[in-house]
Amino acid sequence: MPSLVEVQSLSKSFALLAQSPDAARTFKALDEVSFTMTRPERIGLIGPSGSGKSTLLRSLSGLILGDAGSGPVIVLGRTVQMDGRLGADVRAARADLGMVAQQFNLVGRLSLFTNAALGLLGRIPPLRGLFGLWTPEEKQRVMRALDTVGIADKASQRAKTLSGGQQQRGAIARAIVQDARLILADEPVASLDPVTARKVMELLVHLNEDRGVGVIVTLHQVDYAMKYCDRILALKDGKIVYDGPADGLNPDRLSEIYGPEIEQAYWRDPS
Known part of the structure; x- marks a missing residue:
């Protein structure tokens, strides 16, 4: 049975505004990112602002294309993109992808x-x-x-x-x-109060555990990621710096990942 997700050496660069063409620069949002999801898991994507979380998530559906020479990105056994171009099977892959965004998209x-x-x-x-x-x-x-x-x-x-x-x-x-066999959720609780956010995260857990749906979710709230996800991918400067179980992240490791942003990375839901 093919993996739900397979990402190999995915890079994505964005051009930065410059005052003159000679001063044009690029920002590398993703830098040689690779990971696989072999079974329906709940993967939390965490990291400081600008670390590449949303860029990676949107790349999985082909909404963002990687740089030439990077990839492939294979979802549910179908090539979504490779070498900076959409794959021939992207529409078939999207038919099995559920998208949940911060702005709800209703x-x-x-x-x-x-x-x-x-x-x-x-x-x-x-x-x-x-x-x-x-x-x-x-x-x-x-x-x-x-x-x-x-x-x-x-x-x-x-x-x-x-x-x-x-x-x-x-x-x-x-x-x-x-x-959907796989749900990609981009900051699904960022616009919600803690009580409502908890209910939404519990629904994603239900879909994973009771229906066998894979879930990949970007979260700013480290405590929510560790509570509701069984695997964590932490990004920093476009690179994966941690890939492992939620209980493997200790305060020192989180401080290394977030730096000065660590205090803003917790919601601290009293429940």
Whole structure:
């Protein structure tokens, strides 16, 4: 059985603004990053601001392309990108990838039900998806997903009328409807209060443990990463400086990773 994720020597450079072409410089957001996910795990990506966490996560779906000569990035047995170019199988890979972002990425004018049902796109004929012609079985699937995340009673409400926590759970419901095998979550709790954030993280744990869904999540909160993830990838200056179990990170190691930012890396949720 192929690995869920395989990343080999991935680098990504961004051009920096300069006052003149002769002074043009680049910033290396990722520097020869390699890792594999051989089974459904909960991987927490941590590190100081600008360490490359979000760049790495977005590279897994092909939203960001690596530098020429780097890669490949293989997800669910399909090549998403290699040598700075999208792979031929990227669309097939994305069909099995659930995306959860800090800004929720729901369509505000649409109902929560419709937003969750959008997880069916790519698995049904395009015309049915365009006009929202869901079958009775598909409607039941959507409602079961909303019930799983605890907001089935909000199904008819427009997404923009929901709280941030409800919208984030709606995004997770969409991934359930999609039947995603791997969820990529980019700072999913950054805009939430600690209590709501805890509920969202518990949902991701549920999907991993009860449904066998792999989860890779970027987090600024080290304590949340260590509590809810079983494996930690720590990045610093675009390089992986720690890859191991959450309980293998001690205060001294974390101080080395974060430096002066260490005090801001904790949410310190009292629960």
